[in-house]
Amino acid sequence: MENLSKEQVLRVAYLSRLELTGKEAETYGRQMTEILNYVSQLSEVDTSGVQPFMSVTDSKNSFREDEIGKEGLEIEDIKKNTPVMDGRLIKIKAVLEGK
Amino acid sequence: MFKKGLSITEARRKLDSGEMSSAKLTKGYLDKIKDKNPSLNAYLSVDNKGALGAAKESDTRRQKGEVKGPLDGIPIAVKDNLCVRGGRTTAASKILEDYIAPYDATVVKLLKEAGTVVLGKTNLDEFAMGSSTENSAYGVCKNPWDISRVPGGSSGGSAAAVAADLCVAAIGSDTGGSIRLPASFCGTVGHKPTYGAVSRYGLIAMCSSFDQVGPLTKTVADAEILMSVLAQKDPLDATSVGLSPNPEKIDSLKGIKIGVPKEYFGEGMERGVKKAVEEAIEKAGGAGAEIIDISLPHTKYALALYYIIVPAEVSSNLARFDGIRFGLSTEKENDLSADSYIDVYNVTRAEGFGPEAKRRIMLGSYVLSAGYYDAYYKQAQRVRVLVKKDFDEAFAKVDVLLTPVSPTTAFKIGEKIDDPLTMYLQDVNTVPINPAGVPAVSIPCGLSNNLPVGLQLIGPHFGDFKLLEIAKEVENILE
DSSP: OOOOOHHHHHHHHHHTTOOOOHHHHHHHHHHHHHHHHHHGGGGGSOOTTOOOOOOTTOOOOOOOOSSOOSOOOOHHHHHTTOSSEETTEEOOOOSSOOO | OOOOSOOHHHHHHHHHHTSSOHHHHHHHHHHHHHHHHHHHOOEEEEOHHHHHHHHHHHHHHHHTTOOOSTTTTOEEEEETTBOOTTSBOOTTOGGGTTOBOSSOOHHHHHHHHTTOEEEEEEOOSGGGOOSSSTTOTTOOOOBTTBTTBOOOSSSHHHHHHHHTTSSSEEEEEESSSTTHHHHHHHTOEEEEOOTTSSOOTTBOOSSTTTOEEEEEESSHHHHHHHHHHHOOOOTTOTTOOOOOOOOOOOOOOTTOEEEEEGGGSOTTOOHHHHHHHHHHHHHHHHTTOEEEEEOOTTHHHHHHHHHHHHHHHHHHHGGGOSSSSSSSOTTTOTTOOOSSHHHHHHHHHHHHSOHHHHHHHHHHHHHHSTTTTIIIIIHHHHHHHHHHHHHHHHTTTOSEEEEESOSSSOOBTTSSTTOHHHHHHTTTTTTTHHHHTOOEEEEEEEEETTEEEEEEEEOOTTOHHHHHHHHHHHHHHHO
């Protein structure tokens, strides 16, 4: 496989919500290319007829009763970590620009 | 063999006989941590007040004859990717530098209910990604055997704390060797349970289908004690199954079938490591075990599938660190700013994550993206089935598998950090175990160049207690 270009790395970084400098994109690009080359050897393995892995225990969906749980978080504990609060609400920047 | 300080069993005896109180035992450890931790950096935070409080409560219970069990009053360290309510829980990342966990992880809750004294939180590679603790945002942890060397990772702090007797035992987590490798490098016991045996609720998730929480201890018997307390089905973890207690005691290796898979004895093995492991195999044979040659043909693909699936799950699990509800944020910090909503994410995450975390997030996004998903991720999940099948077939023939934990002993700080792939290759013997979900334990088996060598014993699914009984026998004959 070809080397990941700086543009490809910046594209993946954008998808991952990570701001990178041009220089970082180059370094990560080199390292990621090396790793991707290594993992590509999996294409050698004959997996015809093999269903992708589902679970160690063959367990199916684990359900609980449809009731309001007793485990919640105390608002005081939440407030210790939240950047900006307005009463009980978490304040964030506008997602959709007002037009 | 290398045990420094009291084991859980010995500490309990002293507490029961009245020779020592938990308060005295705990204070002893807190003083020792104050003295030794600055040079080792095994602990990221220590809870003096909480620990002494819990110790005094334990002493009161003991006086009244209301001892809760084998862990009552025993001082233990917890890896800092497990939530302890009211305490700083950082996952050794800047992005959680001031995060105060609002709840206890289930394993922490179980430890507290058992009367355990939690001394503090130990150092790790950031978000448990790494094999040396060099990826910690709070400085590397040093190996107590040689402080110019790494303790292994990612549970390096836990392993170093046990090896340096800065706690009686510790809790770590293992996704690709993160309990077993540091146990090996530091000369302690380390057990990775069967996937589903121990609850992951409150463990900061890295790779949800591989992660398990487990004990790092001075003896195998101590690991059994911790497992009996921790391996419970938890309704808060949909993948948890727990373990049934195993009454089968094994007091000799006679008739035990030990499989030795050739694929785990590769070329890069340090001579001293090979020698120590081969001597252990000979001793086991001498004690009556049947040594059987085994092949696990898909072993060589395990590392490749690991470094597709792990980054894929990491990219999903680390998406929650976004500067909105908790953790580092452009909206909180004075020297970070964001003009738009999306920059809150971009800048917070760029600032808060270290290079390994970023690499894995990006690799994960890439292998899951349209056009690449089938070739990488889906193929990896198919090969995973074949890796698991190798183990299932092997356990139809043998009771346990025996391998070296690592091709080398502890390497020097800085030696491998510049080349991610070289670091990944360190894990070649531990990584196949997690995708298959089988249990595995690392026990010390000698020295090579004065550094500990670890022996890995692998068992079938949910056979943890039998595996530990066998490991205890091997531990005995290696004394």
